[in-house]
Amino acid sequence: MENRIEALREYIDDILLNMTDTFERRCGYLHLYGVSHFCTLFALKRSDNVELATMAGMLHDIYSYKTLDTKDHAQKGSILAKEILDNIKLTTADETEILCNAILHHSDKKNRHSTFDEILKDADTIQHYLYNIDLPIIEKEKNRLKNIMNELGIKYEIE
Numbered sequence: 001m002e003n004r005i006e007a008l009r010e011y012i013d014d015i016l017l018n019m020t021d022t023f024e025r026r027c028g029y030l031h032l033y034g035v036s037h038f039c040t041l042f043a044l045k046r047s048d049n050v051e052l053a054t055m056a057g058m059l060h061d062i063y064s065y066k067t068l069d070t071k072d073h074a075q076k077g078s079i080l081a082k083e084i085l086d087n088i089k090l091t092t093a094d095e096t097e098i099l100c101n102a103i104l105h106h107s108d109k110k111n112r113h114s115t116f117d118e119i120l121k122d123a124d125t126i127q128h129y130l131y132n133i134d135l136p137i138i139e140k141e142k143n144r145l146k147n148i149m150n151e152l153g154i155k156y157e158i159e
């Protein structure tokens, strides 16, 4: 059976490898693979769909890295994700919708959406934090980060 995670990663890697800005390319690899790993972890922990969650992490910001434009990237990224998924034909229509909805909602860190959507938001939040814990925490992610640390049983003081 085809490994859908690897098939999607081949497609994503192709976009990242073609980025001429090497700093942004580094950020792209770190962030997409990092978020993808945390999506895997949270999906395992919360008994959700691990394969789809891993794929959501890989896809969620590809719009930003492809265009180097972060404005409305969740909305535009969900449209690009639909195009990619329709093109590579790895997912059913229902799975494509689940992935695109998670990407559409992922910047809305203060509100709650589906349990699957929350996996992507939490993975995005913890990857931002763990990239460099000495950098300021993104304001809208502070409360979410506190809840994540609590879920993981990590003692954590938020300033």
Ligand SMILES: [Fe+2]
Pocket: 031, 035, 060, 061, 124
């Ligand atoms: Fe992200």
